[in-house]
Amino acid sequence: MCGIVGYLGKKPASSIILNGLKGLEYRGYDSAGIATIEYGKLVISKRAGKVADLEKIISHANLHSTIGIGHTRWATHGEPNDINAHPHTDSSGTIALIHNGIIENYLTIKKKLLSDGYTFTSDTDSEVLAVFIGDIYNRTKDLELSVRLALNEIDGTFGIVVISTHEPDTLIAARRGSPIVLGIGDNEYIVASDASAIIEHTRQVIYLSDNEMAVINRDNYTTKTIANETTTGEIHEIEFDLQSIQKGNYEHFMLKEIYEQPSTFRDAMRGRLLVEEGNVKLGGLRNVADKLRNARRIIFLACGTSWHSALVGEYMIERLAQIPVEVEYASEFRYRSPIIYPDDVIIAISQSGETADTLAALREAKLKGATVLGIVNVVGSSIARETDAGIYSHAGPEIGVASTKAFTSQLAVLSLLALYLGRTRNVSSVEGKRIAEALLAIPEKIQYILEHAEQIHEIAKEYSNAQNFLYLGRGYNFPVALEGALKLKKK
Ligand code: GLU
Numbered sequence: 001m002c003g004i005v006g007y008l009g010k011k012p013a014s015s016i017i018l019n020g021l022k023g024l025e026y027r028g029y030d031s032a033g034i035a036t037i038e039y040g041k042l043v044i045s046k047r048a049g050k051v052a053d054l055e056k057i058i059s060h061a062n063l064h065s066t067i068g069i070g071h072t073r074w075a076t077h078g079e080p081n082d083i084n085a086h087p088h089t090d091s092s093g094t095i096a097l098i099h100n101g102i103i104e105n106y107l108t109i110k111k112k113l114l115s116d117g118y119t120f121t122s123d124t125d126s127e128v129l130a131v132f133i134g135d136i137y138n139r140t141k142d143l144e145l146s147v148r149l150a151l152n153e154i155d156g157t158f159g160i161v162v163i164s165t166h167e168p169d170t171l172i173a174a175r176r177g178s179p180i181v182l183g184i185g186d187n188e189y190i191v192a193s194d195a196s197a198i199i200e201h202t203r204q205v206i207y208l209s210d211n212e213m214a215v216i217n218r219d220n221y222t223t224k225t226i227a228n229e230t231t232t233g234e235i236h237e238i239e240f241d242l243q244s245i246q247k248g249n250y251e252h253f254m255l256k257e258i259y260e261q262p263s264t265f266r267d268a269m270r271g272r273l274l275v276e277e278g279n280v281k282l283g284g285l286r287n288v289a290d291k292l293r294n295a296r297r298i299i300f301l302a303c304g305t306s307w308h309s310a311l312v313g314e315y316m317i318e319r320l321a322q323i324p325v326e327v328e329y330a331s332e333f334r335y336r337s338p339i340i341y342p343d344d345v346i347i348a349i350s351q352s353g354e355t356a357d358t359l360a361a362l363r364e365a366k367l368k369g370a371t372v373l374g375i376v377n378v379v380g381s382s383i384a385r386e387t388d389a390g391i392y393s394h395a396g397p398e399i400g401v402a403s404t405k406a407f408t409s410q411l412a413v414l415s416l417l418a419l420y421l422g423r424t425r426n427v428s429s430v431e432g433k434r435i436a437e438a439l440l441a442i443p444e445k446i447q448y449i450l451e452h453a454e455q456i457h458e459i460a461k462e463y464s465n466a467q468n469f470l471y472l473g474r475g476y477n478f479p480v481a482l483e484g485a486l487k488l489k490k491k
Helices: 013-023 051-059 106-115 125-140 143-152 253-259 261-269 283-293 304-321 330-335 356-367 382-386 405-424 429-440 442-451 453-463 477-489
Strands: 003-008 031-038 041-048 067-073 095-100 158-164 167-176 181-184 189-192 204-207 212-216 221-225 297-302 325-329 344-350 371-376 389-392
Touching: 003 013, 003 095, 003 158, 003 167, 013 031, 013 051, 013 067, 013 189, 031 051, 031 095, 041 051, 067 095, 067 158, 067 167, 095 125, 106 125, 125 143, 125 158, 143 158, 143 167, 143 212, 167 189, 181 221, 189 212, 253 261, 261 405, 261 442, 283 344, 283 371, 283 389, 283 405, 297 304, 297 330, 297 356, 304 325, 304 344, 304 405, 304 477, 325 330, 330 356, 344 356, 356 371, 356 382, 371 382, 371 405, 382 389, 389 405, 405 429, 429 442, 442 453
Parallel strands: 297 325, 297 344, 344 371, 371 389
Antiparallel strands: 003 067, 003 189, 031 041, 031 067, 095 158, 158 167, 167 212, 181 189, 181 204, 212 221
16 A cells, blocks of 8 residues: 555646655655646656656656646556556546555456456556446546446455546545545645645645545535545644654654654653542543443454554553453454453554554454544544544654654553553552653653663664574563564564
8 A cells, every 4th residue: 555646726736746755655665657637638657666767757748737646556466567557547548546455356347347348558456447437437427426336346445546637627536445635725635645745735634534535626625425425524634743754864764753752752641641640631531431440351453563562551451450451463353253242442553543454353343342442643544533532642653664653652652541540440549640750751761762872873783793683571571572573673
């Protein structure tokens, strides 16, 4: 799942889209492409390689259009090459589409289209969707309807944006399982897979829900489900600032985010610790306070780094609140037949709030009637919206692929949760105060470690050629050792 940017406004679309794609490069990709409508015709430039390579071709293309779409691809179907890069078009070359995700039933649809005489140029599942939309358009002559009807036949995940020369002032975006954010600016709209590609233009955004689409025209837009029911399209304000998605003077984002930890840890606790009472105030849990007080069991659902923080959470909650806790790998949970009791509380943990397995697992738990909470970082993300209540970790955007500050912020939030639950059970105010004070002292301790980075550097140099590392840890440090090992495995 990679990067999507679409633009409709008054400015030249290509440079805005290229900039947006650059902002999404950190997610990794293998090819990039862009489509605009120039004097009534689709102009598509795409190639394997970097956005900078795409920029070189585009600089000769003389693009003026104020509508366009751009994509960075992470190949799932068909190798990373120029032809498989997005955008893809329908067979008439009048409808262009960019797609994140996987069309699971693309082969069935492709076979049908082949038997109807259509041909394909790429190996992708995405082109099948483009040709399918075009096929329906030939009959309906209505772009929105064609997109809707096509999407209703699709199994799998998609974040798409579509433009067409038939309706050169319309941008259509839709999602299922792959995020799409619509930014509403002054006489302009920018659609992206991630709010960080939008913030330069506007802070007013709508996060599309699964099976929701936005139909955007020059002076208005509507949101609806792909079954054509109108939706409210609630407008949110992006909370982070531009600086938080820029590298500043750091060599890379991961380093910047490591250094942000004293403040991100503090931000996770801000306004939540009641030191004198030895207690915690978590506004996001207000409507589930009774459920939590009476919880017989807590089940954490998470993957990767979040799974490690859940393990730390398990130890803390069992110790302070004496509530049995289970930590489930979300991908396993969703494919089992998990037993869930009415007084279980399920907590999904995810930095992005979009982790597909965690989202699917929480939906499974919800279906079984469980109370489902979320601990997520990205405000307005799917997990945040689909849970009954939750706690934001407030770490700010995490751009580095290897999680750092998001992990420690999750630990901060889990400590707060453990103390909160402990106080509803057997932790006294004196003990609570001691824990609250210890938590407040942590940012300074992180700061102290960072100030001695030189020593860490020396150790790293000494062992940089080692073939194997063994991380040892007991108790709380066992999951931390797992997380440390995970960090070293990533390159
Ligand atoms: N499945 C599509 C492809 O292989 C989209 C990949 C992506 O999400 O970037 O082209």
